[in-house]
Amino acid sequence: MSLPEKAFPVSWDQFHRDARALAWRLADQGVEWKAIVCITRGGLVPAAIISRELNIRMIETVCVASYHDYSSQGQMEVIKAISEEIRADGGERVLIVDDLTDTGKTAAIVRAMLPKAHFAAVYAKPKGRPQVDTFVTEVSQDTWIYFPWDMGFTYQEPIAKGSRG
Ligand SMILES: O=P(O)(O)OC[C@H]1O[C@H](OP(=O)(O)OP(=O)(O)O)[C@H](O)[C@@H]1O
Ligand code: HPA
Numbered sequence: 484m485s486l487p488e489k490a491f492p493v494s495w496d497q498f499h500r501d502a503r504a505l506a507w508r509l510a511d512q513g514v515e516w517k518a519i520v521c522i523t524r525g526g527l528v529p530a531a532i533i534s535r536e537l538n539i540r541m542i543e544t545v546c547v548a549s550y551h552d553y554s555s556q557g558q559m560e561v562i563k564a565i566s567e568e569i570r571a572d573g574g575e576r577v578l579i580v581d582d583l584t585d586t587g588k589t590a591a592i593v594r595a596m597l598p599k600a601h602f603a604a605v606y607a608k609p610k611g612r613p614q615v616d617t618f619v620t621e622v623s624q625d626t627w628i629y630f631p632w633d634m635g636f637t638y639q640e641p642i643a644k645g646s647r648g
């Protein structure tokens with residue numbers, strides 16, 4: 484397993500600010516979104532923030548499990564699909580929300596379920612960018628984003644001692 488070269492750790496504060504910035508960008512589009520489809524599990528957190536900011540009360544999930552380490556993504560399994568009600572018109576005025584898009588594979592699978600929906604992610608890497616309609620921050624492909632819900636406080640080696648990131 485090869486580790487990505489750079490680390491991009493995100494605090495709760497920063498994630499909240501970035502998810503709010505995403506909500507502003509979506510608000511500026513002047514669409515009256517009728518539902519959010521959030522991609523579990525990472526999409527649950529920005530979906531909560533966006534639903535609050537844009538007053539979107541209808542929240543659906545699509546549950547996708549992918550099995551990947553830092554360098555590769557394995558098989559993907561759809562554990563729970565999107566309801567017929569939301570899929571009915573191809574996802575017109577539906578917002579798909581995820582925390583990030585990396586290779587774009589997760590986004591491509593969900594977009595295929597809702598071809599007319601708008602795809603929003605807080606962060607995007609270059610390979611996944613073509614799958615995303617609106618995002619806030621792009622990080623390089625060789626960067627790993629560390630989300631606050633995956634983190635705890637630990638000692639950090641000084642950079643000069645050889646830790647990278
Ligand atoms: O663009 P991709 O290469 O498909 O990667 C992006 C996906 O990977 C992560 O989810 P993950 O599958 O790790 O599951 P989780 O959200 O349950 O943590 C992230 O939350 C995105 O959904
Ligand atoms: O950079 C990442 N960070 C966390 N989860 C991920 N899943 C795919 N890429 C990433």
Ligand SMILES: [Mg+2]
Nearest residue numbers: 523524525526
């Ligand atoms: Mg995910």
